[in-house]
Amino acid sequence: xxxxxxRKSEKIINVGERYMVSWKNGHQHxxxxxxxxxxxxxxxxxxxELDKLQNTDxxxxxxxxxxxxxxxxxxxxxxxxxxxDGSEDIKRKRKMDDANLESNKKDDKExxxxxxxxxxxxxxxxxxxxxxxxxxxxxxxxxxxxxxxEYSGDEKMYVCEYCLKxxxxxxxxxxxxxxxxxxxxxxxxxxxxxxxxxxxIDGKDNKxxxxxxxxxxxxxxxxxxxxxxxxxxxxxxxxxxxxDEFHHIVGYFSKEKQSQENYNLACILTxxxxxxxxxxxxxxxxxxxxxxxxxxxxxxxxxxxDLGKISYRSYWTYVILNxxxxxxxxxxxxxxxxxxLTGIKTEDIxxxxxxxxxxxxxxGQHVISISKAAVEAHLVQMKRIRxxxxxxxxxxxxxxxxxxxxxxxxx
Ligand code: ZN
Numbered sequence: 001x002x003x004x005x006x007r008k009s010e011k012i013i014n015v016g017e018r019y020m021v022s023w024k025n026g027h028q029h030x031x032x033x034x035x036x037x038x039x040x041x042x043x044x045x046x047x048x049e050l051d052k053l054q055n056t057d058x059x060x061x062x063x064x065x066x067x068x069x070x071x072x073x074x075x076x077x078x079x080x081x082x083x084x085d086g087s088e089d090i091k092r093k094r095k096m097d098d099a100n101l102e103s104n105k106k107d108d109k110e111x112x113x114x115x116x117x118x119x120x121x122x123x124x125x126x127x128x129x130x131x132x133x134x135x136x137x138x139x140x141x142x143x144x145x146x147x148x149x150e151y152s153g154d155e156k157m158y159v160c161e162y163c164l165k166x167x168x169x170x171x172x173x174x175x176x177x178x179x180x181x182x183x184x185x186x187x188x189x190x191x192x193x194x195x196x197x198x199x200x201i202d203g204k205d206n207k208x209x210x211x212x213x214x215x216x217x218x219x220x221x222x223x224x225x226x227x228x229x230x231x232x233x234x235x236x237x238x239x240x241x242x243x244d245e246f247h248h249i250v251g252y253f254s255k256e257k258q259s260q261e262n263y264n265l266a267c268i269l270t271x272x273x274x275x276x277x278x279x280x281x282x283x284x285x286x287x288x289x290x291x292x293x294x295x296x297x298x299x300x301x302x303x304x305x306d307l308g309k310i311s312y313r314s315y316w317t318y319v320i321l322n323x324x325x326x327x328x329x330x331x332x333x334x335x336x337x338x339x340x341l342t343g344i345k346t347e348d349i350x351x352x353x354x355x356x357x358x359x360x361x362x363x364g365q366h367v368i369s370i371s372k373a374a375v376e377a378h379l380v381q382m383k384r385i386r387x388x389x390x391x392x393x394x395x396x397x398x399x400x401x402x403x404x405x406x407x408x409x410x411x
Contacts, residue, residue: 010055013080020081021062030084031062034072035126040154061126068306069222070142072127128152129219133173135161135248137273145218146227161249164212184247185209185237190395191286191388197247198286199237200395203230210235213252217269222305226267232257233266238283240274250274253283255290256301262345264291264298268308278386284315285387288343294397299345316344316352317378318385324375333368 013019013033021031036058038048050058055077062080063072125144132139133156151157151168158173159166162182167173186209187201203210210230218227226233233254239247251270256263265287270279291298300312319342327333339346353359353368356378360369 011077011080013055013060013077015060018065018084020084021064021075022079022081028081029064029066031064033060033080034063035061037061037074039076129157130154131156132216132219133158133170134216134271134273137271139272141219143219143222145215147215159216162247164209164216164249166212166215183245184239185249187235187237190236191393193389193392195241197239197241199239201235201237203233203235207231213237217252217267220269220272221267223303226254236283236286238279238286251279251283253287255287259298259301261301262296262298263301264288264343265300268300278383280311281315281318281385282388284312285319286393288319289388289390289393290395290397291343293395297339297343297345299348312348313352313355314382315385316348317356318382319344319387320349320352321356321375321379321382324370325379335366335368 013036015033015036018030018032020028022028036050037043038045038050038053039057039059042048042053042057059074059076060080061072061074063069127141127144129141129145129147129151132141138156147157147166151166155168156170157166157168158170160173160176160180160182162184163180165176165180167176184197185199185201186206187199189197190200191198201210207230210233211228213235214227214230233256235252235254237252238250240250241247249271251268251274253268254266256266265284268280268283268287270277270283287300288298300308304312320338323338323341324333335346335349338344338349342349350359350366356374358368358370358374360367
């Protein structure tokens with residue numbers, strides 16, 4: 001689209017530049033203009049020339065560099081204030097220079113430059129679907145997802161909550177619902193506890209379902225690149241089950257069938273209507289339970305999102321402190337024992353204990369330094385977290401797989 005919009009006697013707003021932008025709460029924040037388009041009522045006019053439109057006929061897509069991209073939005077020109085300096089360009093240039101300095105090897109340099117290009121490309125992506133209808137919920141989306149072009153726009157997109165097929169019109173969904181024979185995800189039910197159920201789905205056996213799941217979850221995950229090649233992954237989908245045995249999708253996590261790095265989770269998401277109910281921690285606890293049954297330890301794939309980081313830190317803290325309490329505050333508990341009992345990798349345990357100020361470095365060694373009072377003080381502050389109950393998990397690791405062989409490799 002047009003990169004420069006100039007009009008007589010009105011302020012100039014350029015795509016690619018940074019301005020102060022007013023938020024609805026009255027605060028101002030600096031934002032980068034990523035795209036421009038005519039206002040909705042003008043969009044269907046044929047032969048509309050963007051150049052000839054006034055600022056008041058346009059809206060601008062803004063990314064706020066100091067905030068998460070889920071706050072990116074279309075704003076009208078009255079909310080765009082003064083232009084700020086070109087600090088972003090400067091920062092980007094400096095990053096490029098650093099990449100050149102730090103790396104003498106040509107290949108490394110190319111990798112870094114490619115990564116920067118990709119970062120830039122990600123930042124300049126405009127959210128294509130604004131709102132979806134999933135089951136009884138209407139959900140505002142957070143990020144771009146590569147649905148086919150014809151699904152983009154201001155209209156809502158409709159998703160069957162059982163097979164995850166996506167549709168443009170409500171009428172189509174109604175017709176589909178009459179035909180759709182699914183009441184639950186495909187795959188094997190591996191967990192069932194009053195009102196909750198989890199399914200293990202092999203990306204190879206249920207390709208379309210898993211691809212649809214990836215597209216759907218991308219609307220709420222920023223750094224996800226997997227959409228179509230789902231074969232190497234297993235998907236664990238959590239559902240709330242109603243009185244008529246209909247399974248309503250709550251969230252899921254995915255996992256590589258074989259991970260060189262012992263990652264026990266690739267992506268994790270709780271859909272927005274079900275957030276803040278503890279389901280994220282529940283999903284994590286299942287991922288660690290599977291890891292324990294495989295006889296190994298694991299860690300989530302990096303990098304974690306901003307929300308992912310907070311969530312994991314709080315899960316690890318909760319599990320480790322409860323372990324101390326259950327084990328009657330055994331100072332002698334070794335890092336390896338804790339890792340074995342929880343499935344959490346020692347490096348994650350170490351970083352958690354560091355954050356709690358419960359680790360000291362003494363005579364060249366990490367020493368756990370905790371008191372009963374400190375553990376209790378922390379636990380009192382924490383909300384009770386609902387974890388999976390291993391008694392309801394019917395999953396066993398497949399025999400004789402490479403994953404089982406890999407268990408000899410310590411976490
Ligand atoms: Zn369906």
